[in-house]
Amino acid sequence: MTGLYDSFQRPINYLRISVTDRCNLRCIYCMPEGGISQLPHNQILTYEEIYAIAQVAVGLGITKIRITGGEPLVRLGLAKLIQMLAQIDGIDDISLTTNGILLSRYAGELKQAGLNRVNVSLDTLDAARFKRITRRNYEINQVLEGIDAAKSAGLNPVKINMVVIGGINDDEVESFAAKTVNEGWHVRFIEFMPTPGLNNPASYFVAAADIKERLEPLGSLEPCRPQVGNGPARYFRLPQAKGTVGFITPLSHHFCFHCNRLRLTADGGLRPCLLSDYEVDLRRPLRRGIAPAEIKKLIETAVKNKPLRHHLAEGGAPKGRSMTQVGG
Ligand code: SAM
Ligand code: SF4
Numbered sequence: 001m002t003g004l005y006d007s008f009q010r011p012i013n014y015l016r017i018s019v020t021d022r023c024n025l026r027c028i029y030c031m032p033e034g035g036i037s038q039l040p041h042n043q044i045l046t047y048e049e050i051y052a053i054a055q056v057a058v059g060l061g062i063t064k065i066r067i068t069g070g071e072p073l074v075r076l077g078l079a080k081l082i083q084m085l086a087q088i089d090g091i092d093d094i095s096l097t098t099n100g101i102l103l104s105r106y107a108g109e110l111k112q113a114g115l116n117r118v119n120v121s122l123d124t125l126d127a128a129r130f131k132r133i134t135r136r137n138y139e140i141n142q143v144l145e146g147i148d149a150a151k152s153a154g155l156n157p158v159k160i161n162m163v164v165i166g167g168i169n170d171d172e173v174e175s176f177a178a179k180t181v182n183e184g185w186h187v188r189f190i191e192f193m194p195t196p197g198l199n200n201p202a203s204y205f206v207a208a209a210d211i212k213e214r215l216e217p218l219g220s221l222e223p224c225r226p227q228v229g230n231g232p233a234r235y236f237r238l239p240q241a242k243g244t245v246g247f248i249t250p251l252s253h254h255f256c257f258h259c260n261r262l263r264l265t266a267d268g269g270l271r272p273c274l275l276s277d278y279e280v281d282l283r284r285p286l287r288r289g290i291a292p293a294e295i296k297k298l299i300e301t302a303v304k305n306k307p308l309r310h311h312l313a314e315g316g317a318p319k320g321r322s323m324t325q326v327g328g
Contacts, residue, residue, distance in 0.1 A: 004061035086114025103146025180243035272306035
């Protein structure tokens, strides 16, 4: 068997790289309003260090890379990193997850550097509510302009990620789904997950089944066949829709048995599972000057220790880093 496999014979071919723990927003379900204590600059991996790790990971079997954060577009010169990664032989997809605030400024440059596509997180279509959810003084129009700029630059498909939060924005799922018909949006509804350090009420959680029920008046949701992508989302189409409706259900139907991911934190922790605190430090060994063969062994150790599944539904949330530190 070639490629990278964990102890449960799951193929591991997808690396999510968090390039910063900083963010220009403070989404209520992700970050405390006052922010988190930030990593000192000298603990954040340089682009050269990220490149060195990615090169070894690709040699082992990683073929897809997603750049995330914090907010990845607040890190200066991100296009340079994309350009470096795009030169690694064996990568067939480089994507980005962003809150979209700075996207209209960078979309063209990122595309030119080799970025293939982008996911934009947007939890409401209402300007005032946008400010209440993100708790910073940015305008929703900046995100909408970012989405348009990404489409014009050819960063397709642009997917819109909406975290459905009970009592906050769950009354908008119909409007988001309607955008898949009227404007060809690709919308993914994400179930809220409890975040370490935030005392979000349990009422924030809305199960995908309840979202689907709310969408019934819009027509029947036909499963997309074959299912698009190899990620955790399950995709459907409303009648006459050019776009798709996806559901990401970490709690109601965890997708661990098909998980193909590793995550690299901004300070060089390699995490085989978003929802477990276990990680292997790559930064210190790298800075001690270890050879690529040793990095390879460390990556293999992380993969070998990938847990079979998370235990969120049984109350087993990670205690350590927040979502913005691991990259979601
Ligand atoms: N700042 C970028 C953004 O918002 O797209 C990238 C990082 S963010 C941590 C990545 C994704 O995680 C976003 O789509 C965000 O909505 C999602 N996320 C953050 N906290 C979450 C939570 N508690 N439950 C579900 N999704 C969450
Ligand atoms: Fe920032 Fe993204 Fe977290 Fe919102 S979800 S606070 S944009 S990292």
